Structure formats: structure tokens, C-alpha cells
Amino acid sequence: MTTEELEQLLAQQPIALLHRLARGRIQRHFRAGKRRLIEVLLRHSAENRAGFESDLMTLIGEQQARPVPPPQQAPAARKPKPSAPHRRPAHKPVEQDSHEPAITLSSWLEGLGVPPPQTFVPDAWQEDAIAKLRESDVVVSVPTGSGKTYVAVEAARRAIAENRTVIYTSPLKALSNTKYTEFSKIFGPDQVGILTGDRRDNGQAPLLIMTTEILRNLLYDAGGGEIDVRLDTLGLVILDESQYIADPERGVVWEETIIFCPSQARLLLLSASIGNPHDIAEWLTSIRPTPCHLIRHSTRTVPLRAGYLHPNGKLTPLFRTVGIPHGHPGHLHPEAKRLFLQYEDETLPSGRRR
Structure with missing residues (x-):
């Protein structure tokens, strides 16, 4: 040939x-x-x-010898059931306005901004996550703004005090740069380094910020026999935005990083939107020498407020209440309705207006 x-x-x-x-x-x-x-x-x-x-x-030859699965037969068509005669409603249902007065814009804006200084008291789930990292890997699935970074910082602080290397990964270079600046203020610039595709600063620091791809490549090189002292002293790996493990294109990077992670290092997965945290925790337990503990917290520490900003600059609450109503109809704020209609009049042809 x-x-x-x-x-x-x-x-x-x-x-x-x-x-x-x-x-x-x-x-x-x-x-x-x-x-x-x-x-x-x-x-x-x-x-x-x-x-x-x-x-x-x-x-x-082995590939050609594999049996080809038979084509699936389409299910037999079911005989449609006779439907009940359609009854036209006597009148169009009308949304009834609430008897409670709608909230004012000033009341809706009240409390927004930087809160006054006060003594920080960690939540029970935060203390639980930090404690569990001593003996197991941990998956933290909590809403945005609940305090995932506090868990990462305290876990990193403890690992550094024990002379262990900490690696913090993020999916984006921009996020890595932000975390580098944030952690440099917390731990000191000499204690933090960054490794991305176009930036390498203080690469021997005890706390290293990098993209997940960079860590995966370091683990690849170690598997090929290249010695990296940072991996020998590795004590904690923090995978931020770990919901990327479900990404069809980049998810394999997170999977391989977890699989190749040294057994002596603890894994801390952080996410606000991971869909199946129980499955992820069970998978980590099945492939790692240490068990994995799931920390799940569903209550938002920072409640959401919904507003509507018209193109003319007018701001109004979206609903009659301060928060976003859940579990019951949320009546729109009268001013929001008026601005919606005004926007339709200004942008839609007359034939398409409601």
C-alpha cells in the first residue's frame, strides 16, 4: 500500500x-x-x-463486524378519539384588576443600592460546605448572589495555610481576569497568579486562576510524564460555573478535568444553574476515591425586582408588587400597561395593534 x-x-x-x-x-x-x-x-x-x-x-474489520441495529418501526397510528363539540365562550374573560393599590416607583426603588456596613455572618450551608471539603468533594448549587464566592475564598484560605496549591478555574478569560483582581485584593498580589491563553503572571503562586482548558492541558502534560510541582502540591481545585459540563462542545473539558484531577486534591464545583446536581455528585463519587457531598440551597439571598424601561427613558415597576409574584397571577402595573400600549402605537402598524 x-x-x-x-x-x-x-x-x-x-x-x-x-x-x-x-x-x-x-x-x-x-x-x-x-x-x-x-x-x-x-x-x-x-x-x-x-x-x-x-x-x-x-x-x-472489528468496526465492520459490529452488528447494525435494526431500524425502528414507526408506531402504529392511533385512531383519533372524537372530540367534544367546541363551545365558544359567551364572553372574553377579562383580567380583573387587584383592589390593592399599585406600588409607587419610589417604593419599588427603596432599598436598592449598597447596604450599610454590618457584621458578616455566614449561612449554615456555607459553613457546611467548607466543613465537608475536609473529607470529601463538594458540589454547591445555589442561586446567584447567595455567597458561593465566600465558600471558595475560605476553602482556598485554609488550603494555602496548609501549604497546598489552589487552582480556581472559570470558563472565560474575562471572568478569570476579574477573579484575579478580586483575589489579589483578598490574599495579596504575591499570593495569586493567572494563567490564560494570552496572560501568564506569577505562575508559581499558591493560588492560581486559569481557564478550565488550561488546567485540562496541565493534567494532560502530567499524564504524559511531564513533572509539574504545582500538581504535586495541589490541594484544592475550584471549578466555577460548572454547569458548563453540560455544554455540547466544551463539556468534555470539564469531564476530563474532573477525571484527571489528582486524587489528593479536593474538588469544589460551583454553579447557580446546574440542572442535575444530584447526578453530578453521584458521578463524582463513582469515579473519585473520596465521596462527593451536595450542598443545595434554593432561597435567593437577594430577591429579584422586575421593572420596565421604555425607550423614552421612563422607568416603572412591571408588577403591582415589589417582588416578582410566584404561584399566582401577577397583575401588570398600570403604568407598565400604559407604556406597553404607547410603544405599540409608536412602532406597530395599525392593523397589528391589539
């Missing part, structure tokens, strides 16, 4: 088969794309072309 024929045959195969062929031949082959993987395999095949072609044909 000529080199050109071998290249064409490799190009016709799925990338999963190429990775199987590269096992034991190429280090860190899982980091290469298909085109790059084919180039490296071709160079490697020159050392033992006969053995390489034999392994390739064996893998192709």
Missing part, C-alpha cells in the same frame, strides 16, 4: 478509530484533530509499515 493510498484510507475512518490506532504509538494523541492525527500516524507508520497496516485493517 502506497503512502497516498494509506492516507486516503485513514481519511475515510472515523476519528475514534484513529485514536485507537494511535494508542501506544503517539503521546497525547487525544489532543490532536483528525488532520493532524493522520499526519503524525503517517510519519509513525514509516518505522513499521507492515505492522501498522495490519493493526489498521484489524480495527477496520
Whole structure:
């Protein structure tokens, strides 16, 4: 088989088969794309072309021998049930206004802004999360603004005091830069470093901020035999915005980071919107040497308020009440209704207005 024929045959195969062929031949082959993987395999095949072609044909034969699942048959069509005759309502239901007076704009804005200084008292779930990190991994699933960062800071403070390295990951470089600035003020600039695709500062600091991809690559390199003292002393890995594990494109980065994380390090996963925290905690328990504890808290520390800002700059509460009504009809604020109608009159053709 000529080199050109071998290249064409490799190009016709799925990338999963190429990775199987590269096992034991190429280090860190899982980091290469298909085109790059084919180039490296071709160079490697020159050392033992006969053995390489034999392994390739064996893998192709195994793949072709796999049984093809039979096509699923469409379910038989069900006979439609006769529907009851449609009765037209005698009148269109009208939303009745609440007898309670609508809140004023000043009352709606009351309490917004920076609160006065007061002694901070951690919530019970925060203390529980920090305590559980001594003996297990922890998944924290709480609403935005509830205090996830406090758990991360206190856990990092304890690990640094024990001369352990702490790695804090985020999905975005911009968020990594923000956390670098925030943590530098808390721990001191000499205690915090940052590693991203285009920025490397104080890379030997005890607390390192980086994107999740950077940590995954460090773990890849360690798996290939490259020694990194930061991983030898690693005591805590904080994965912020861990709901990205469900992302169809980037989720594999979070999965591999968790799988390759050193066993002596504790994992702390933080998220405000992860959909299945119980499943994530059970999965971590099944693949890690330590159990995983789930901390779940559903009450918002900072309640939400809904308002409407008209293009002309007019601001009004969206509902009659201060908060967002849940579990019962939320009547719109009269001023919000008026502004909605005004916006329709200004933007929609007359035939489409309600």
C-alpha cells in the first residue's frame, strides 16, 4: 500500500478509530484533530509499515463486524378519539384588576443600592460546605448572589495555610481576569497568579486562576510524564460555573478535568444553574476515591425586582408588587400597561395593534 493510498484510507475512518490506532504509538494523541492525527500516524507508520497496516485493517474489520441495529418501526397510528363539540365562550374573560393599590416607583426603588456596613455572618450551608471539603468533594448549587464566592475564598484560605496549591478555574478569560483582581485584593498580589491563553503572571503562586482548558492541558502534560510541582502540591481545585459540563462542545473539558484531577486534591464545583446536581455528585463519587457531598440551597439571598424601561427613558415597576409574584397571577402595573400600549402605537402598524 502506497503512502497516498494509506492516507486516503485513514481519511475515510472515523476519528475514534484513529485514536485507537494511535494508542501506544503517539503521546497525547487525544489532543490532536483528525488532520493532524493522520499526519503524525503517517510519519509513525514509516518505522513499521507492515505492522501498522495490519493493526489498521484489524480495527477496520472489528468496526465492520459490529452488528447494525435494526431500524425502528414507526408506531402504529392511533385512531383519533372524537372530540367534544367546541363551545365558544359567551364572553372574553377579562383580567380583573387587584383592589390593592399599585406600588409607587419610589417604593419599588427603596432599598436598592449598597447596604450599610454590618457584621458578616455566614449561612449554615456555607459553613457546611467548607466543613465537608475536609473529607470529601463538594458540589454547591445555589442561586446567584447567595455567597458561593465566600465558600471558595475560605476553602482556598485554609488550603494555602496548609501549604497546598489552589487552582480556581472559570470558563472565560474575562471572568478569570476579574477573579484575579478580586483575589489579589483578598490574599495579596504575591499570593495569586493567572494563567490564560494570552496572560501568564506569577505562575508559581499558591493560588492560581486559569481557564478550565488550561488546567485540562496541565493534567494532560502530567499524564504524559511531564513533572509539574504545582500538581504535586495541589490541594484544592475550584471549578466555577460548572454547569458548563453540560455544554455540547466544551463539556468534555470539564469531564476530563474532573477525571484527571489528582486524587489528593479536593474538588469544589460551583454553579447557580446546574440542572442535575444530584447526578453530578453521584458521578463524582463513582469515579473519585473520596465521596462527593451536595450542598443545595434554593432561597435567593437577594430577591429579584422586575421593572420596565421604555425607550423614552421612563422607568416603572412591571408588577403591582415589589417582588416578582410566584404561584399566582401577577397583575401588570398600570403604568407598565400604559407604556406597553404607547410603544405599540409608536412602532406597530395599525392593523397589528391589539
